[in-house]
Amino acid sequence: MKAHDWFVEHRVEYATRILDGDDIATFEAHLVNCEDCRREVSRIETELAWLPMSLPPAAPRPGLRRHIIQYVLDDARVPGSRWLLPAAIAASVLLAFAGWTAGRQQAQSLEREVTVLQVRTEALEDTLSVMRRAGRILQTSVEAGDRRGGLVIFADETTHRWSVVVHGLPPAPAGSGYQFWFICADGMVRGSAILVPGAGSTMFTTGMPETGGAVLGAALTVEPLGAATGPPRGRQLAHLML
Amino acid sequence: MLKPESSGSRARAEPFEPGRRGGLAAEREASLRQRLVARDEQALVELVDLATPWLLSVVQAMLQDRDEAEEVVMHTFRIVWENVTLETGGNAGLMPYLLRVARHRAIDRLRSRRRNERKQMAVALEWGRQSAPPVEPDEAGHPGWQVHAQVHAAFEALPAEQRMAVQLAYFEGLTQSEIAAQLGIPLGTVKTRLRLAFDRLRTALAGLKDWVL
Numbered sequence: 171m172k173a174h175d176w177f178v179e180h181r182v183e184y185a186t187r188i189l190d191g192d193d194i195a196t197f198e199a200h201l202v203n204c205e206d207c208r209r210e211v212s213r214i215e216t217e218l219a220w221l222p223m224s225l226p227p228a229a230p231r232p233g234l235r236r237h238i239i240q241y242v243l244d245d246a247r248v249p250g251s252r253w254l255l256p257a258a259i260a261a262s263v264l265l266a267f268a269g270w271t272a273g274r275q276q277a278q279s280l281e282r283e284v285t286v287l288q289v290r291t292e293a294l295e296d297t298l299s300v301m302r303r304a305g306r307i308l309q310t311s312v313e314a315g316d317r318r319g320g321l322v323i324f325a326d327e328t329t330h331r332w333s334v335v336v337h338g339l340p341p342a343p344a345g346s347g348y349q350f351w352f353i354c355a356d357g358m359v360r361g362s363a364i365l366v367p368g369a370g371s372t373m374f375t376t377g378m379p380e381t382g383g384a385v386l387g388a389a390l391t392v393e394p395l396g397a398a399t400g401p402p403r404g405r406q407l408a409h410l411m412l
Numbered sequence: 413m414l415k416p417e418s419s420g421s422r423a424r425a426e427p428f429e430p431g432r433r434g435g436l437a438a439e440r441e442a443s444l445r446q447r448l449v450a451r452d453e454q455a456l457v458e459l460v461d462l463a464t465p466w467l468l469s470v471v472q473a474m475l476q477d478r479d480e481a482e483e484v485v486m487h488t489f490r491i492v493w494e495n496v497t498l499e500t501g502g503n504a505g506l507m508p509y510l511l512r513v514a515r516h517r518a519i520d521r522l523r524s525r526r527r528n529e530r531k532q533m534a535v536a537l538e539w540g541r542q543s544a545p546p547v548e549p550d551e552a553g554h555p556g557w558q559v560h561a562q563v564h565a566a567f568e569a570l571p572a573e574q575r576m577a578v579q580l581a582y583f584e585g586l587t588q589s590e591i592a593a594q595l596g597i598p599l600g601t602v603k604t605r606l607r608l609a610f611d612r613l614r615t616a617l618a619g620l621k622d623w624v625l
Contacts, residue, residue: 182610183588183603187519188581190589217614219508221582222515223560224567225473227465234482238460241486242493243453282457289453
């Protein structure tokens with residue numbers, strides 16, 4: 171039996187994660203250099219991907235849907251999820267009110283919208299609570315393109331969370347995006363990507379990074395799109411030190 | 413064990429026809445994926461509505477703990493939200509990708525639990541129990557039900573000893589050695605049963621291309 175035959179025989183077991191621990195490590199080491207096995211494992215995973223659906227669907231507990239959305243949007247630290255404008259709320263609520271009478275499909279769509287708004291409302295309340303408790307407020311101007319905006323940080327030193335407001339920025343240049351950074355004792359640690367909507371400002375709440383050591387300050391850069399990891403590569407627009 | 417009797421009859425009465433539904437499903441999935449990539453929160457809500465019952469079902473069956481199952485499902489959606497691209501899931505699509513992520517997370521938890529507790533799951537031999545609560549009577553109208561009926565029929569068509577092996581391996585997260593110990597049979601027999609079973613399932617499920625979104 172050739173050495174490779176063992177891997178061929180165990181592709182299905184690997185793809186379905188039923189190999190024993192030592193064998194998993196052996197197989198994974200082999201996969202690094204075996205295009206044939208990688209392709210076949212991927213094919214098996216695809217073919218068997220539906221198997222979990224042999225079980226009947228389970229009815230989620232009430233409230234789970236909202237918990238999921240909140241968990242995903244909060245912890246993903248997507249600034250856009252923290253956006254809330256009173257006019258948008260009013261319009262959406264009116265839209266929702268009108269929509270309930272317009273049939274099931276529209277009602278479902280509006281229900282989703284309401285869920286999003288509920289989550290956003292809770293996110294805003296959370297953001298405002300950080301601002302209310304903020305023991306320090308730091309701000310600096312930001313120049314981007316031909317516009318002058320600003321970066322403001324409301325630092326809640328009790329919960330170690332910041333509400334960050336970035337305003338007055340033009341859309342990022344093509345092929346790039348704004349990026350928020352923590353300046354830490356051990357170097358720069360990536361924070362949220364900054365989505366700049368039409369009004370040119372955004373707001374988000376963030377906890378402190380889990381790596382990098384003590385937080386000494388924050389910075390804003392313009393990064394090339396696709397650079398989702400690693401140190402800053404783009405131009406620094408602003409920085410603040412605590 | 414895996415589902416109520418009703419689905420078997422539905423599987424025969426309403427066979428899944430990928431060709432008939434394929435275009436619409438593929439188009440809807442592509443649209444959903446694009447909206448997710450564009451950070452459309454309503455697309456996330458839509459995906460949660462569609463996928464949660466199926467993810468919850470398999471994870472709950474594996475973990476036998478509703479709270480923990482919900483955590484895994486929540487984390488699964490977060491992984492997708494943070495990492496989704498236009499290529500996520502490849503040709504198979506988003507739903508198989510979600511199922512795979514959720515199952516792998518559940519397996520990680522099961523094995524971590526075993527390592528910590530140093531005990532086998534006492535539930536592994538309770539063949540015939542219904543681990544996930546059945547859905548309401550209108551189940552056939554649930555998005556994805558036809559895929560479920562097809563997959564369930566393929567699973568039920570396996571010989572009993574192969575079905576048992578797949579149940580323990582795939583849905584209970586046991587390794588082959590653990591299955592051999594649980595069933596008191598040689599490891600080689602377990603391997604043979606699983607290989608035969610997965611070969612049959614691969615053939616039976618290969619035609620399933622679309623999830624009826």
